Amino acid sequence: MKTYTFHESQNLFKRAARVIPCGIYGHLSPAPLVPATAYPFYAVKARGSKFWDADENEFIDYMCAYGPMVLGYNHENVDAAAIRQIETANCVTAPTPLMVELAEYLVDLVPVADWAFFAKNGGDVTGYALMVAKAATDRKKILMIKGGYHGVAPWAQPPGSHGVLEDDSDNIIRITWNDFAEFERVIRENDGDIAGFIATPYHHPTFTDSEMPAEGYWQKIEKLCKEKGIVLIVDDVRCGFRLNMGGSNEYFGFKPDLICFSKAMANGYPISALVGTDSLKNDASKVFYTGSFWFSAAPMAAALATLEELKRIDGPTVMAEKGRKLMDGMVAIAKDYGYDLKVSGHPSMPYLRIANDESLMLHQDWCAECTKRGAYFTSHHNWFISTAHSDENIQRTWDIVHDAFQVIKKTYGA
């Protein structure tokens, strides 16, 4: 099987390194996890489940823009709705009626939502949720899960990170996922001081397996939060509309007070939403929170089109089935080569790890071998499956996986 080269990506990256810190920042910060010899650094075209890089290499994309792409790149209805809105009224002094329509749509779609608020980034609405919780309770402290990701604001980053002070976590208490006894103990020790608890619907950190909630975990948390007047916040930025159209809490059977949505909401157009219960609406309205582009109508048009399409085709079920099929096949192929491929998390957002690989290098090399054959796999972060991934894509991916394991087996043995 032909492997790709990345000369143009590397040329562009050399230019980038001169004028951009890191060249490429964030998750894609190239070294050391994203080796330049195996990964495309720049996309020039995207369509459906695929993108093409600056060297004209074609990739089946299993990162889906790290989540926003859910219906396939350049989905016809979504783009048509967004472009029509750009041509009519997008970022104007006043919002358009679409803001009202989208809020009404979310209130209908999401059982716990009595209202909705729109911003741009996931981090905008996780930050807003914390402020609403503090305003509503007149308390200072926020509980979150160790290793949980809620954006890049200083409160959300581990103390000791660059540019982050110890003081930034003064009112943050980090606890262990799925340990209800610890949750209970921390609440007892901080009685009357906890404004809110924020967590993703299941635990999907980097570098370790995803963990589903233990039986009854969320239900016990919901109950204790209600008793203690603690605002329960679900950060559904990554999972939202992939597990359940009504919020991932519906998938796990519990009711939070606030839910943060963003990534999959508008198939790539920039928007995020905080939705909440009536009891918090007054406090939400008192917190001053706004941004220059937050009333922009094109992403709202895209969100309505995306959510309608996801609902129409039952997107979460489609993605789960595709993800399960892909993973079952890959696990079987790995086994043929003597590798134990561990899959965790929801099938639409699988986290993969080769169990017989203590160094992590084998896993990284295997992802790289797949990527340079056209199946874009990232190491140590969950992948994303879209509704646009076809059976043909899956078959092609299996072929690539075969080929990559052959190479890996030669290098590492098994």
Add this chain to the structure above:
Amino acid sequence: MKTYTFHESQNLFKRAARVIPCGIYGHLSPAPLVPATAYPFYAVKARGSKFWDADENEFIDYMCAYGPMVLGYNHENVDAAAIRQIETANCVTAPTPLMVELAEYLVDLVPVADWAFFAKNGGDVTGYALMVAKAATDRKKILMIKGGYHGVAPWAQPPGSHGVLEDDSDNIIRITWNDFAEFERVIRENDGDIAGFIATPYHHPTFTDSEMPAEGYWQKIEKLCKEKGIVLIVDDVRCGFRLNMGGSNEYFGFKPDLICFSKAMANGYPISALVGTDSLKNDASKVFYTGSFWFSAAPMAAALATLEELKRIDGPTVMAEKGRKLMDGMVAIAKDYGYDLKVSGHPSMPYLRIANDESLMLHQDWCAECTKRGAYFTSHHNWFISTAHSDENIQRTWDIVHDAFQVIKKTYGA
């Protein structure tokens, strides 16, 4: 002169109030400064210097989406570039080569910029600037100006605001604009503790006149920051590319270490940038900072098209001339009616106040009377002039201003 009615805006707002906190949040939070009887709450079409509301009323827009609109709504080249990019590759797993091109363009355009970093909101980059300053200096404290606006993050809001803790300002010191003696004293009192100073290039708060920097203010600050190793940050989110294409510091003759850009950068498409000097590049690259939509290419294509057009037509000079002409005429008209209209700030971002109005009500009523005749004026916030405001718009605005002063004079006398 016919005055507008706003039935459909009010109907939509009633629906909104049920499903959105405040109905409309942020600056446009309708009560009490934006009376429903005089203001359009929803836009349905925008073109050039104008927008049309849900009741089909036409407005010459002097808020320009609160700054992002700089070349006129739906500027042909900008929209064409953005839409072409949407159709090719917008929000993809990898950035497009446009990220490199835009960074190179900004580094060429902005004298102090050796590098550029892109995000979505102005608040994203003011927050990042603070983290870079802390990382670079290994210090904790940030100086800012009392009444300065740098976004809605808790550190940026006055303590006592809803959802904001006193603790959120533990490492923020607020000083008086244009008082270099205070600046010096605070630095002396916190010797070795100040990581950075963030301020807008001139002081443009709400509810009070804009204040230009005093003679030598910025130059003395630049000098002292250099001496003390304090990172000098200009928040050019509102003024950027309206005063000078190279950053507003060029207009005032000084060199900061970091500049935050956003609003006018892409004529309404959502993007912000932090640019900085080489000495901070390494620290900028170590701070983990990213967002789901930050690599999106359509706003980068729009930014390149906007900046090129602004440069081609010398946008800052065009806006200043239009703003000066409009204001000179309005001041003269006000005088004819016995009112003293005070104009402050840069002519492209004028702040207006009727001096013989202690209650503020007369000013608010006058803005409302103008708005319901088709010149959209907001009270107590600076306005924005775009390059699309024509002589015909200005003449029409003067006619409206005449008519509104007649009504005001009847109500209040003079």
